[in-house]
Each structure stands twice: as C-alpha cells, then as structure tokens.
Amino acid sequence: MKAALHQPARRRFALSGLALGATVLAARGAQAADAPAAPARASGPIVLHGVSPRLTVHALDTFHGAPATGLRIDFSAFDGEDYALLRSFTVNANGRSDEPLLIGDSYRPGRYQLLLHVDEYFAARKAVLPTPAFLTRLPVRFQVVNAGERIHLPIQFGPWAYTYSRGS
C-alpha cells in the first residue's frame, strides 16, 4: 500500500527535530507523541485526527504575527497545460478557508496552485513597501499524490519571505 510505504519517511522527518524554528514542526512533534508508534496499515482511506481525507490550508502573516484574515487566494488545478481557476476565496478570522478546499469526490490526485494576493493584503494594512514589492502575487504550487491521505498546507508569509510545508 503506497500510503503505508511512504509514511515512515515522513514520520522520520517529523521526529528528526531539525531546528527549523517552524511552529508547524513543533505542532507535528507534539501530535506524534499521541500517534501509534507503527506506521498506519489501513487498507481504506487514512483518517488522521478524526477527519476524512481532504485539502485544507492555513495562512499566517509573520509580519503582524496574526492569521492572514482577508487575504484573497485563487485556487487552481493544473489541467495539463495551465493552472485553471477552481475558485477564489478569502481567508477567514482563523487564517483558514471556511470549508476544505477539496473533500470527498473533489479531493483527487493532481497538481494545484494557490495564488496569494499578498500585494493587496499588505496594502490594505498600510505596510510601507517598495514598488514593485518583493512579493506581489505569491504562487504556492503543490500536488496531491494519494487521495487517501489528507493534506494540510500551512503557509507563513511576510513581505520578504515565505514558507510552506506539509502539515497535519
């Protein structure tokens, strides 16, 4: 089973304790303590933390130390030639989308893109930045390989830096 085979590598990465300073990794380490020691061997979809497979996102503004409430994001899927818009949404008070981006039948393997409109986001917060700013429309490209495993995608960004990773 593909998912089971790949789990150990991710688990090792999670527990390796690399000093990345990312809260993402700290959170993952904390959860790993509660997880079974052996890799999951389920034959059906793997339910992590009590939820079915889905794609979720969490956007944090490291400039203000706050969830990126109000950030506009265009969510697209790669159609073989280009990234075609699925829908646009605005990040809620929690730094998330109100609903999972993909869930159930819509959660399929493929390549996707989140385009973050960080230029208008920081302009609305009266941040003083050069023109053109270093980051304007920020593309986060990623893929879903196994629709049996959920993907949580935390994104941390400021005017001069960003990080994204596979969360949980």
Next chain:
Amino acid sequence: MAGITTHVLDVRTGRPIGGMQVELFDLATTPPTRLHATRTNPDGRTDVPMLAAQAARTGRFELRFHVNAHFKAPDALAEEVPVQFGVFDAAQHYHIPLLCSPWFFSTYRGS
C-alpha cells in the same frame, strides 16, 4: 554587486544541494521569457549569477526550482517551486535562497 543569485540547501541534512535545475524567467512577457537555466554546483550555488550585474533591471522575475527532480520522493509535496519576486532597484543585489525538503519549502530575500 547587483543581479540575482540563489543558494539551495537541504534542511534534512543541513547541506547544500548540488545538481538541482534552476531557471530564471522574466515575467514582463506572456508567456514568461526564460533568461537563464543551469544546475546548482556542489556548494548549492550557481557558477555564474542567475542574472548578471550588467543585465540587472527592475521588474518581476521568477526563479523556478525543480525540487523533486532532485529529491525523487514519490509523495513529495511539490514537483517544482516557482518563486516570483519584484526587483524595485536594479542597483541592489537580490540573493534568493531556497531551503527545502520534499515537504518543506522556504525562501526569503537574503544578502
């Protein structure tokens, strides 16, 4: 020194990544114009700048890192990482590193 340079590091090992394909595009045109394509050297840098000081100009550019052609992880979070950024002062140096693993990508304006 003006121009655009990069540096690719593997956060799993704490070491530079050599041999990763990196491209630079000018985003002023549709489709974007590829200005340079190369591979990182054993130090994780490129032998010549991605954009030479003499060619430096303002505008929007993309550094595209072909991360999973290097990692070859079957469950990688991304195949490639496009870093799109603006240059507002052509006299300044833009150093844009990528710290990465198959499931983690981080970039910033460095020096």
